[in-house]
Amino acid sequence: MEFVLQFGFELPTTRTIHRRVTDLVPSFEQIVDAHYQGLYRFAMSMCRREATAQDLVQQTFLQWAKKGHSLRDGTKVKTWLFTTIYREWLAIARREKKYEEVEFEPEQHGATQHQDDGENPRVDSSTLQTALEELEPNYRAPLVLFYLKELSYRDIAETLGVPIGTVMSRLSRAKDSLRAILRRLEDSASSNIIPLSAS
Amino acid sequence: MNREEARLELDATTLRPQDASPEARAMAESDLELGAWLKKRTAFDEQVAEALAASIPAGLRESILQNAKRPAKRSFRWVLPMLAAAAAAVVVGWTMLWPVNSSMPGWQAESLAAVTKVEYGVSRVDHLSRDIEAIKRMLVADQSPTPVRLPGTVGTMPVLACKRIRVAGRPASIICFEIEPGTEAHLVVVDNTGLSDLPPQLQPQFRTSKNWNMASWSDGSQTFLLATTADEAALKKLFGLV
Numbered sequence: 001m002e003f004v005l006q007f008g009f010e011l012p013t014t015r016t017i018h019r020r021v022t023d024l025v026p027s028f029e030q031i032v033d034a035h036y037q038g039l040y041r042f043a044m045s046m047c048r049r050e051a052t053a054q055d056l057v058q059q060t061f062l063q064w065a066k067k068g069h070s071l072r073d074g075t076k077v078k079t080w081l082f083t084t085i086y087r088e089w090l091a092i093a094r095r096e097k098k099y100e101e102v103e104f105e106p107e108q109h110g111a112t113q114h115q116d117d118g119e120n121p122r123v124d125s126s127t128l129q130t131a132l133e134e135l136e137p138n139y140r141a142p143l144v145l146f147y148l149k150e151l152s153y154r155d156i157a158e159t160l161g162v163p164i165g166t167v168m169s170r171l172s173r174a175k176d177s178l179r180a181i182l183r184r185l186e187d188s189a190s191s192n193i194i195p196l197s198a199s
Numbered sequence: 200m201n202r203e204e205a206r207l208e209l210d211a212t213t214l215r216p217q218d219a220s221p222e223a224r225a226m227a228e229s230d231l232e233l234g235a236w237l238k239k240r241t242a243f244d245e246q247v248a249e250a251l252a253a254s255i256p257a258g259l260r261e262s263i264l265q266n267a268k269r270p271a272k273r274s275f276r277w278v279l280p281m282l283a284a285a286a287a288a289v290v291v292g293w294t295m296l297w298p299v300n301s302s303m304p305g306w307q308a309e310s311l312a313a314v315t316k317v318e319y320g321v322s323r324v325d326h327l328s329r330d331i332e333a334i335k336r337m338l339v340a341d342q343s344p345t346p347v348r349l350p351g352t353v354g355t356m357p358v359l360a361c362k363r364i365r366v367a368g369r370p371a372s373i374i375c376f377e378i379e380p381g382t383e384a385h386l387v388v389v390d391n392t393g394l395s396d397l398p399p400q401l402q403p404q405f406r407t408s409k410n411w412n413m414a415s416w417s418d419g420s421q422t423f424l425l426a427t428t429a430d431e432a433a434l435k436k437l438f439g440l441v
Contacts, residue, residue: 032263037255044253054259058266065267120243128250146211147248152218153211168207175210179243 031068031077032061038150039085045132045144046089056092060085078150082159086141093137121182131181139174142167202226206233213241214248298408304396306367307415310387310424311408313364317373317385318428324360324375331358334374338363343372344388348418350403351438353425356384367394384427384434391422398422403438407431414438 026034036057043053063084071080132140145156157167200208205226212219227234298315299308316322326337331354335345343363346354356376364371364387371389378384391397398404398415406413412434413426427434435441 036260040255041253061263123246123250125250147251149214152215168211172207172210
């Protein structure tokens, strides 16, 4: 038996609402799989302690588990996660008073703007971490996010809560500075090599 | 876009060239020096990006997933303050509604207190009945006083229930009527032998306290208090005064 409701007026034609796949927020596990490594690398570069970096990542995903449902736009998940982990790190750094907004001092970092002459310095993982540690956090943060290749410079600006122009100039200066530091480390390493004398 | 603006944008997009504007890309192609700089810069950035790929601690993924499944610890820190706040709200609310005050004669204060508790459901009635005669029989059975005579149209209100109480250490009764649809009037009947501060005989005295309107009178050895949250006019109408 079929029941038909009679309304006495004509109902509008049903219209399907098309949703883009990108509008849908993926599952928790999918989000973890997609972002935990990038988040860990970012946290590690910022706090330089493995245990703290792991805690930061855990904390970020716990925040997501609690509040992520309020995010309607699936394309914003990554930015949300990086913004959250950055804020979590900022909170820790401020408690430990390791972070303050500082203006870049090229002399302090051995950087000379646009001086890109010469060969690129050699880079390995350990030297890079040493060099990154010499950068001020507000230059290190955009630089690491940039090298992780996860976010566009616009997303980096959103994540760090700074204007796009500021991110661009900080990236440029930080890269110059990083090159200079790496060159210095390279020179210092080569000067420490003791040649083997032929017997 | 000038050369410096293009340089900044190209520098910010070496690893994600798709993010660079067509204008900046066009400048890199047309300006040989800028193009060479970009090429060298990109090579350096790719090297750094590769070196940054630090190893990930084993078990981090599993640990994240496990922690998310674990039920969140409930914080009980706020429970006590919440309970205290709720209790305070009840006390404040009750104080605001409590109509009894020290200027009332003792018998009236006790009667009104008992009526208020019945009205707000703090105290339950003993019997429910729509028949006044049945109510009277129940009160007699409970050895509680029943009204010998009621003035005006007090006795013609639809009856709802009754309750046995004690006022000034003696048995007393509450009879609940419906004074208006959905609004009750409660009649307290008490034997006045030996009581002081009684209302005059057969002459109702009206009084208001908080949202309560009351009429009290004496009739022989019985004293009555009729209390309601209905307006004063509705109460006086029962005595033919409106």
